[in-house]
Amino acid sequence: MKDVITLKDIAVSFDGETILDGLDLSIHDGEFVTLLGPSGCGKTTTLRIIGGFITPDRGDVFFGDQRVNNVPPHKRQVNTIFQRYALFPHLNVYENVAFGMRVQKKKKAEIAETVEKMLALVNLKGFEKRAVSTLSGGQQQRVAIARALANNPKVLLLDEPLAALDLKLRKDMQVELKNIQKSLGITFVYVTHDQEEALSMSDTVVVMDGGRIQQIGTPTDIYNEPQNAFVADFIGESNILDGVMREDYKVEFFGKEFRCVDFGFEKDEPVDVVVRPEDIDIVEPEKGDLIGRVTNITFKGVHYEIIVDVKGFKWMIQTTDFHAVDSVIGIMIDPQEIQVMKKSEYSGLYGDYSSFSEEFDGLADPEAENGAAQ
Amino acid sequence: MKKKSGMLAAPFGIWMALFTIVPIGIVLWFAFTDANGQFTFDNVREIFAFDPSKGETLWNDSFVSTILYSLWLGFLTTVISLVIAYPLAFSISRATERVQLTMVMLVMLPMWMNFLLRTQAIKSLLSESGLLNQFLGLFGVGSLEILNTDVAIVIGLVYDFLPFMILPLYSVMVKIGKSEIEAAQDLGANVFSVFRRVVLPLSVPGILNGITMVFVPSVSTFVISTLLGGSKRMMIGDVIESMFVGEAPNRGVGSALALVLMVLILICMAVTRLADKSESTEEGGFAL
Ligand SMILES: Nc1ncnc2c1ncn2[C@@H]1O[C@H](COP(=O)(O)OP(=O)(O)OP(=O)(O)O)[C@@H](O)[C@H]1O
Numbered sequence: 001m002k003d004v005i006t007l008k009d010i011a012v013s014f015d016g017e018t019i020l021d022g023l024d025l026s027i028h029d030g031e032f033v034t035l036l037g038p039s040g041c042g043k044t045t046t047l048r049i050i051g052g053f054i055t056p057d058r059g060d061v062f063f064g065d066q067r068v069n070n071v072p073p074h075k076r077q078v079n080t081i082f083q084r085y086a087l088f089p090h091l092n093v094y095e096n097v098a099f100g101m102r103v104q105k106k107k108k109a110e111i112a113e114t115v116e117k118m119l120a121l122v123n124l125k126g127f128e129k130r131a132v133s134t135l136s137g138g139q140q141q142r143v144a145i146a147r148a149l150a151n152n153p154k155v156l157l158l159d160e161p162l163a164a165l166d167l168k169l170r171k172d173m174q175v176e177l178k179n180i181q182k183s184l185g186i187t188f189v190y191v192t193h194d195q196e197e198a199l200s201m202s203d204t205v206v207v208m209d210g211g212r213i214q215q216i217g218t219p220t221d222i223y224n225e226p227q228n229a230f231v232a233d234f235i236g237e238s239n240i241l242d243g244v245m246r247e248d249y250k251v252e253f254f255g256k257e258f259r260c261v262d263f264g265f266e267k268d269e270p271v272d273v274v275v276r277p278e279d280i281d282i283v284e285p286e287k288g289d290l291i292g293r294v295t296n297i298t299f300k301g302v303h304y305e306i307i308v309d310v311k312g313f314k315w316m317i318q319t320t321d322f323h324a325v326d327s328v329i330g331i332m333i334d335p336q337e338i339q340v341m342k343k344s345e346y347s348g349l350y351g352d353y354s355s356f357s358e359e360f361d362g363l364a365d366p367e368a369e370n371g372a373a374q
Numbered sequence: 375m376k377k378k379s380g381m382l383a384a385p386f387g388i389w390m391a392l393f394t395i396v397p398i399g400i401v402l403w404f405a406f407t408d409a410n411g412q413f414t415f416d417n418v419r420e421i422f423a424f425d426p427s428k429g430e431t432l433w434n435d436s437f438v439s440t441i442l443y444s445l446w447l448g449f450l451t452t453v454i455s456l457v458i459a460y461p462l463a464f465s466i467s468r469a470t471e472r473v474q475l476t477m478v479m480l481v482m483l484p485m486w487m488n489f490l491l492r493t494q495a496i497k498s499l500l501s502e503s504g505l506l507n508q509f510l511g512l513f514g515v516g517s518l519e520i521l522n523t524d525v526a527i528v529i530g531l532v533y534d535f536l537p538f539m540i541l542p543l544y545s546v547m548v549k550i551g552k553s554e555i556e557a558a559q560d561l562g563a564n565v566f567s568v569f570r571r572v573v574l575p576l577s578v579p580g581i582l583n584g585i586t587m588v589f590v591p592s593v594s595t596f597v598i599s600t601l602l603g604g605s606k607r608m609m610i611g612d613v614i615e616s617m618f619v620g621e622a623p624n625r626g627v628g629s630a631l632a633l634v635l636m637v638l639i640l641i642c643m644a645v646t647r648l649a650d651k652s653e654s655t656e657e658g659g660f661a662l
């Protein structure tokens with residue numbers, strides 16, 4: 001596939017503080033790419049580099065094979081939906097959406113037709129004459145979406161475009177945006193810190209932290225094969241354990257060897273091991289690879305979430321069966337459910353689920369946990 | 375609720391009554407009465423009076439000509455101030471916060487000095503042996519006779535009233551977010567387009583305020599014109615002043631003049647605002 005946008009070794013710093021550090025990213029034509037990461041990790045900065053509002057200190061930006069480092073924003077064939085909407089306060093809804101076409105001196109009839117189509121698309125029919133200052137946050141956000149789409153961009157940059165919408169509208173707009181992207185064949189570069197949104201909408205997810213890309217991959221890759229402890233922790237729930245790679249396909253943790261599908265590590269290399277809560281089987285204690293005691297159980301609707309103490313390490317396990325607190329259970333893990341990762345700067349940052357209880361649900365939220373770790 | 379806000383507004387109401395309504399009432403009274411307190415249109419008629427037998431015309435020899443002359447100088451002053459202030463205010467509004475503070479201070483600094491002093495300073499700058507001519511002399515340009523001309527008056531007016539153009543402009547421009555400008559660029563607007571479609575329409579309220587705050591005082595100014603324009607021509611403010619404190623005072627005509635001037639200024643302001651309305655409604659943009 002053709003690359004529409006390529007970022008090569010991009011570095012940016014503000015006031016001597018490094019914001020982006022050696023960013024490499026290729027975006028294919030028609031792809032839905034999501035930049036996912038905690039607040040302040042440099043997502044908006046990356047978009048602004050593509051949009052032309054920031055010139056990187058180092059590295060190159062290519063549109064196709066053309067280097068565009070010094071091309072000003074108005075000459076770039078990309079449009080942005082800004083994080084804070086940035087609507088024009090002196091123009092009504094209609095004129096906001098028409099702005100790009102007016103600049104291009106399009107015909108009146110064409111403008112009217114496009115504006116109408118775009119407003120219908122974002123569910124804002126009948127709002128044409130409204131002043132933007134009288135709109136709710138969600139309505140303003142939808143005007144911003146319509147305004148960018150009306151310009152018929154080749155690449156659309158979306159900076160948390162759904163953040164101000166309520167859950168129902170957000171879900172609808174997610175589907176809507178995805179449909180727009182598919183039917184118009186536009187390349188989307190989408191920024192969010194909502195992992196569910198990222199996983200469900202994207203072709204490719206770019207996980208960022210601290211101004212660096214932690215992992216690029218399909219949503220399934222990112223979820224099933226995280227490359228380091230940060231990604232594992234940030235995406236979904238995960239038990240992150242210290243382990244040692246004894247040999248190819250054989251990893252040891254809690255003093256026990258497990259078969260796994262990973263290879264290519266040094267002999268006896270210390271590693272991080274990830275096991276997702278839903279990938280663990282609970283068996284009779286004597287049949288288990290590990291034995292633990294249930295310390296907490298929470299009903300979550302489709303399943304129970306139980307916390308199991310194994311030699312002082314608290315695991316989270318999702319199961320459809322009820323297990324009473326203080327009951328002793330066995331744990332079995334299939335080889336393909338064990339993900340082995342190289343040690344990284346993030347190793348050891350994310351502990352077990354010992355702080356977990358119903359009241360402290362927030363602590364298990366990857367973002368909050370990450371914030372605390374920084 | 376209503377009662378409370380009414381009470382809060384009371385001091386303002388008293389102020390308005392004492393210093394706005396009453397003076398206008400007095401002006402009206404003087405303008406439409408003669409020396410005996412009898413109602414008359416004579417004072418107003420006097421403004422348009424000229425003596426054809428002496429070869430005088432309405433446009434050259436009545437008070438009307440002085441009024442038109444003052445409006446013209448006021449217009450020039452306003453336009454020049456706007457041309458100077460607009461880019462200045464915009465660049466101040468785009469600077470860092472600290473630079474903004476410093477620049478605003480520098481703009482206001484001269485306002486803290488008595489305007490008579492400032493005008494005297496301008497006078498000595500422009501005089502035959504003044505700094506300006508000395509400077510021009512360095513380049514071999516002969517000494518210019520600026521003092522006692524309309525140019526000197528306009529220079530003085532612009533100098534005195536420029537801050538009143540810069541400050542209202544700055545205060546609306548500083549509210550134009552960087553993000554709105556970026557959004558316009560993002561949608562394909564080049565520098566000129568951003569200016570025409572975003573910056574200019576958003577600064578219109580400041581332009582209108584600035585125009586009002588410069589035009590009104592420069593049209594009705596006095597002293598500045600006598601100091602810098604010499605005794606050759608008087609502006610209407612000087613004439614009105616002379617009607618009250620001069621050698622041949624005539625309160626009636628002075629008041630009538632003040633009244634006519636006020637009406638003319640109100641008409642000018644109304645026209646400006648109407649022009650703005652009709653232009654901003656079409657296309658939502660701002661036609662240049
Ligand atoms: N103009 C600027 N001057 C100084 N620092 C800046 C500037 N813009 C961004 N930063 C800093 O760069 C870092 C990354 O900012 P960025 O806006 O890219 O984060 P983000 O990933 O979009 O976060 P969020 O999810 O909160 O929007 C932050 O620490 C921010 O404070």
Ligand SMILES: [Mg+2]
Pocket residue numbers: 043044045083159
């Ligand atoms: Mg951001």
